[in-house]
Amino acid sequence: MPLSTTFRHRPEVVYRTEETSAGAAWVYRAACTCGETGPRRARWATANADLTAHLAEVAPPAEEQCRDQHGHGTQPWDACPLCAGQDALF
Ligand SMILES: [Zn+2]
Ligand SMILES: [Zn+2]
Known part of the structure; x- marks a missing residue:
């Protein structure tokens, strides 16, 4: 999947048995x-x-x-493409 500056990361923890x-066990993953x-x-x-580590990794400058x-x-x-093109406000 191509990445772009407008791509939104919406991670969640998913789980299943x-x-x-040792039998059925819950398994979690990001x-x-x-x-x-x-x-x-x-x-x-x-x-x-x-x-959380993934979000820190993908956080923009x-x-x-x-x-x-x-x-x-x-x-x-x-x-944010709306903000990225603007000068800082301060
Ligand atoms: Zn992501
Ligand atoms: Zn913005």
């Missing part, structure tokens, strides 16, 4: 709309840490971060 040698998925984890918190997340419908880790 899997058969293991999954993102960009196609990145984390490794299988035994704990939700660990998968959630993978998710400060000048491309949105300065009006409410108005532009973006998240802190999104590059």
Whole structure:
């Protein structure tokens, strides 16, 4: 999937049961709309840490971060095309 500056990452922790040698067990993993998925984890918190790490990895440089997340419908880790083309306000 091609990446662009307008691509939005919307990750979530997904989970399901899997058969293991010890029987059925819950397996958690971070999954993102960009196609990145984390490794299988035994704990939700660990998968959630993978998710947080992914967002830190994809966060744009400060000048491309949105300065009006409410108005532009973006998240802190999104590059905002509306804001990126503007000079900083201060
Ligand atoms: Zn992503
Ligand atoms: Zn913006």
